[in-house]
Amino acid sequence: METIFAPGTGAGRAAIAVIRLSGPAVQGLLVALTGALPAPRVARYVTLREPGAGETLDQGLVLFFPSPQSPTGEDYAELHIHGGQAVVNGVLTTLARFPGLRAAEPGEFARRGFVNGKLDLSQAEGLADLIDAETEAQRRQALRIAGGALRRRVEGWRASVIEACALVEAELDFSDEADVGGFDRGRLHAVLAPLCAELRAALREAPASERLREGFLVMIMGPPNAGKSTLLNALARRDLAIVSPTPGTTRDMIEAHLDHGGLPITFADTAGLREAADEIEKIGVDRVLARVETADLALWLSAGGEAMPDAVPDGVETLKVSTKADLSPPPEGWLGVSAANGAGLPALLDEVARRAKTRLGDGGSALVSRERHRRALTAALAALEEARAGEKDLEFTAEDLRSAARALGRIVGAVDVEHVLDAVFSRFCIGK
Incomplete structure (x- = not known):
């Protein structure tokens, strides 16, 4: 069994970087780097030196977890060093030259933990989801x-x-x-x-x-110039989509990922639904109609109460949104919003979040994910x-x-x- 190593923290400038090691050569490596084997499960402040040459690499903390009481079930260690890129690269280069060590593959630490009975496959998948979690509900489900x-x-x-x-x-x-x-x-x-x-x-x-895990998908739909891109930018609070009075400007779907009330909600700006003026716009419209079948909710936007076309598939849950409410009141049964002054946006988000929570839950009782x-x-x-x-x-x-x-x-x-x-x-x- 080879001994593996890899950074446990992200790349780039940081105060602290963690390098993880696992395998039979860990004890010998720690002695070579620090001069002695640290006591198990006790953080020790050490000077890391290049084996043989004796050149100082850095000063930091080292933790040692002997087999089998470790995250991987093998001899395992962590080096907590300064997060400068030169320091991290110097330590990684030294480790790569040590006999019996190699850089870890993606997920190899977790896989060794699975092989050695430290976690089962469902727990490993939950751990992966926990790393990817962007909202409170996703965190709660993954942690469970x-x-x-x-x-x-x-x-x-x-x-x-x-x-x-x-x-x-x-x-x-x-x-x-x-x-x-x-x-x-x-x-x-x-x-x-x-x-x-x-x-x-x-x-x-x-x-x-x-x-x-995937998020609640909301398609922003409507005729050209209904304010779809303007609404997306207002919800995202940044300019994601090009806003233009020229019909047919939006060709590709542009998405904004929001965390509202701990729920992952994705809003997708789409091409205006109309008789396409050219082949490229037709492709955009066709993509909208295909994607909406997989959406959780469609916002139908119109400044004047225009009805949804028959081309939209039946069975798609829809919320009617009257845009430019600062210029004219919404028709009965429509939710009025104004991206210009923000009127109605909190109510729109709350309604979407209410439907999302009904569909997704809060992750607290999740099992089959x-x-x-x-x-x-x-x-x-x-x-x-x-x-x-x-x-x-x-x-x-x-x-x-x-x-x-x-x-x-x-x-x-x-x-x-x-x-x-x-x-x-x-x-x-x-x-x-």
Whole structure:
């Protein structure tokens, strides 16, 4: 096993930089750099010197965590040094020359922690989401998953499946024994019925948890010159989109990512919906109509109450917004806003946030936050429902139960995960 190292903090000028190390060569490296092996789990102020040459690299803190009580399950250390780029580069160059060390790949620290049982696959995914979290609700959801909420629930579900398996396997293995009574399917149903109910409840919450990771998508739509780009700039509080009185100026969708009330909300400025004047504008309009099908909400903007065209797909949740409310009052049933003086913008944001919270929740009860989880849970539920169905031979029931256990195991990485490990851990930054 090679020893790996990588910066644990971002690039650029900073007060402190952290360099992480993990592997069998950590102890020897620390002795070579500092002259002695630090006491475990105690921060020690040291002078870091280049091995052999003795040149001072920096002064800082070193922490050592011996195996197996470490984040990776291996000998692990952190160097807390000054954050100047020359200092960091000097230390990294020295580490690269040390025998047995190499730079870590993206996610390699977390992957070693997974391999050594320090976290399961769902916790690793939650950790990745925690790094990417931009809002309070996303942080809350990611922290819940990274803390093992899904793992603990899956363990409980698997325990119920194993209990059901034991009932069936006992009948299959010992049915010819005189003191073993006939198989009671009622006992099997008593175990599986509440389990299936729990899985169905978790799957009902899955769309909200998955959507919270991606954000609530709001499409700003309307005819040309309805004030779409002006509204986007006002909501983002900066000039993102070009504002022009010339119809058809907006060709590509421009997005603004907002954190409102702890919820991730993305507003997308779109091309004006009209009969396109040229081929490029037509492409822009077609993209709007295709994207709106995946949106959570469409804001239909109009300065004069113009109706939404039939081209917009049915079933898209829509909020009617009357722009330029400083010049004329909104029609009945429309929310009036004015990007010029800000009138109505807080009310618009609050209404969008209300709908977003209804759709996304607050992340506090999230479990199934990824499509991978949902597919595995769906497969487990299908196998359990099959096990409950009819008066089939017990051999088939036993196989259904084993299939359910395997599907649940895939969620936490207990079985059949080699093909997804690269995809999961490659999303991490280097040093995590």
